[in-house]
Amino acid sequence: MKFHHFFILFVVLVFLIFPPIFVNQTDFFTNGSNTNDISKFSLFTVVISLIWSLLLYILSEQKDEKFSRNSLRISLISFILIFYFSFIFKQIKDLLGFPQDKMIFNLSKTEKFLSCLQIIVLCIYEEILYRKFLFTRLNLLLENTFTQFNFNHNKNIPTVISVFLVAILFGLAHRYSGIINVIFAFLSSLIFSLCYLKTKNICFPIISHVLYNILTFLTITKF
Numbered sequence: 001m002k003f004h005h006f007f008i009l010f011v012v013l014v015f016l017i018f019p020p021i022f023v024n025q026t027d028f029f030t031n032g033s034n035t036n037d038i039s040k041f042s043l044f045t046v047v048i049s050l051i052w053s054l055l056l057y058i059l060s061e062q063k064d065e066k067f068s069r070n071s072l073r074i075s076l077i078s079f080i081l082i083f084y085f086s087f088i089f090k091q092i093k094d095l096l097g098f099p100q101d102k103m104i105f106n107l108s109k110t111e112k113f114l115s116c117l118q119i120i121v122l123c124i125y126e127e128i129l130y131r132k133f134l135f136t137r138l139n140l141l142l143e144n145t146f147t148q149f150n151f152n153h154n155k156n157i158p159t160v161i162s163v164f165l166v167a168i169l170f171g172l173a174h175r176y177s178g179i180i181n182v183i184f185a186f187l188s189s190l191i192f193s194l195c196y197l198k199t200k201n202i203c204f205p206i207i208s209h210v211l212y213n214i215l216t217f218l219t220i221t222k223f
Contacts, residue, residue, distance in 0.1 A: 045118050049125040056133040057202075064201040075204035078195040079211045082188050086212070089184045098180055103220055112221075119217055123209040126173075130166050130189065131196040131205055138162040163193045188212075 065071075093100065107115070142158035171186035192205040199205075 043114070046114075046121045049121045053121075053125045053128045056128050060128070060132045060136055062132060062136045064203065065199070067201065067203070068199075071199035071201060071204050072207075074195055074198045075207045078191050078205065078208040081191050082208065082212050083215070085187055085191075086184065086216070089180060093180050096180075098178065107221060115217060115221075116214060119213045120210050123213055124206055126170075127192065127196075127202055127206045127209055130170050131193060132202045134169065135162050135166045135193060135196070138165055159197070163190060163197075166193060 090100070139158055139162040142161055146158060167186045167189035170189035171182045174185040175182050192209060195205045195208055196202060
């Protein structure tokens with residue numbers, strides 16, 4: 001096994017653990033942590049996420065296509081689809097008696113800014129990790145494996161398998177938030193991956209992801 005295969009395994013293991021450590025900021029607010037602690041926590045998350053994002057972007061070795069209006073439309077459609085499914089999943093949680101997201105009260109201007117900054121950076125990090133790096137690497141690995149073993153297959157099969165494998169990993173990375181949210185994350189990953197496949201530019205799934213997460217944050221925050 002070559003070095004880059006070991007590196008991919010390392011990335012999968014580490015980053016399945018990484019997201020839950022840094023995204024539980026709601027507990028920080030609701031448990032009454034002081035502003036200085038929240039600021040340090042948020043800035044640490046932002047810096048680490050940006051470093052990993054840059055590293056993974058470079059290692060992906062996959063060039064993005066140029067911006068286009070059609071790609072922007074696909075990004076917005078992806079956001080609308082995810083928002084629509086989130087509404088359905090909220091109704092399901094209500095019917096099944098699952099706890100809803102806690103409201104966040106009394107945030108200072110610094111906390112609001114850091115929260116939004118952290119949301120944006122984490123979205124960038126997740127999209128570069130799951131779409132730009134893992135998806136492209138898995139897809140290439142599967143294509144090479146199918147070719148090596150002379151499998152007579154449709155050219156889209158490696159891509160479909162890669163999309164679902166990445167969606168499973170993305171769902172598991174959100175396991176801290178409960179089974180319903182894991183399923184929703186799995187579905188969201190499918191939409192983000194389709195957006196990436198259609199636009200061939202990681203910026204567009206990032207736009208969809210940021211729009212949804214910021215909107216979700218605003219709905220549970222009392223300003």
